[in-house]
Amino acid sequence: MSFEMRRAVFSLVGRVRPILIPCLILGAFVLWGMFELRATEDRVAAVARVLAGSGPRSGIDADLAVDLSEGFEARIRDYLLRHPKVLREALDPRRLARLALEAKGDQLLDEAGFPVVESSDGQTEPLVLVEFFDYRCGYCQRFFPAIEQALDRASRGEGPNLRFVAVEFPILGPDSERVARLALAVRALDAELYVEVHSDLMGPDGPQDYSETGLRKWAEGRAWAVGLDLDALFESGLSSPTVDESLEAARMWAAEIEVTGTPFFGVRGPGGWMFDPESAASPETFARLLERASGSS
Known part of the structure; x- marks a missing residue:
């Protein structure tokens, strides 16, 4: 391979690597554009491997019978300028979130160790x-x-079995992080208490003052706090390594699957993962998302 061709290949790979998912999507559309330019099937496959960063560079001589000179890049640029919708669709945040969830959602469940609440008869997935x-x-x-209702219906056999994975993702400032740390610190002491804490924090009787003093006063009156050492909980529990790790895992996975706001819902059913941004529009649309995921609608 000539030096100029190698330089063009490495330049192209270097530019796409920082944005891998958009690059993969863009690569598909580049293949389409190359087909319009009457590229052969072998050439299309080779370019896809380069764009994805997955093809061995040592095999480029044999596989990449395509001109990756400045002329080739100019043709890509010209195609995208003539079809701007392609780039908008490729970089649509909602599309990227769905693709990322499909690619990495199972890994999230297996590795992250987030709180789980399950209502299941043990007979069906x-x-x-x-x-x-x-x-x-x-x-x-x-x-x-709506989430409580879905779990309750599942427990009574009136709805699909449901496993709820709660990901603490405090994005509204220090007060949000403080209250998330409280829930996770209680969970670290007694995992079974997490459901009660979560329900209280989300319910109508949740705290009004999210300062440490306000949360402490609020916690003193809750049933789940009976028997807990609240002094130790607030002095060291909220900043424990376990709590730090949980919040860091949430931030990492939010970045991985393009979560930028709350609430964010993803559902895995018999047909795989589903992500529908409209599901966060209302409790009714959320319920319909569960129905579609279960195959009942």
């Missing part, structure tokens, strides 16, 4: 509902009764 939430998010509070 449950739907998996993942929610990224913030306790101070009004929309998250609004959706909480």
Whole structure:
């Protein structure tokens, strides 16, 4: 391979690597554009491997019978200028979130260790509902009764079995992080208490003052706090390594699957993962998302 061709290949790979998912999508459309330019099937496959960063560079001589000179890049640029919708669709945040969830959602469940609440008869595989939430998010509070209802219906055999994965994702400032740390610190002491804490924090009797003093006063009157050492909880529990790791895992996975706001819902059913941004529009659209994921509509 000539030096100029190698330089063009490495330049192209270097530019696309920082934005891998958009690059993969863009690569598909580049293949389409090359087909219009009467490229052969072998050439198309080779370019796809280069754009994805997955093809061995040592094999480029044999596989890449395509001119990757400045003329080739100019043709890509010309195609995108003539079809700007292609780039908009490729970089649509909602599309990227869905693709990322499909690619990495199972890994999230297997590795992250987020709190899980399950209502299942043990006979059929449950739907998996993942929610990224913030306790101070009004929309998250609004959706909480719908989630409780879905879990209750599952427990009574009136709806699909459901596994709820709660991802603490405090994005509304220090107060949000403080209250998330409280919930996670209680969970670290007694995992079974997490459901009660979560329900109280999301419910109508949740705290009004999110300062440490306000949360401490609020916690003193809650049933789940009976028997807990609240002094130790607030002095060291909120800043424990376990709590830090949980919040860091949430931030990492939010970045991985393009979560930028709350609430964010993803559902895994028999047909795989589903992401529908409209599901966060109302509790009714959320319920329809669960129905579609279960195959009942």
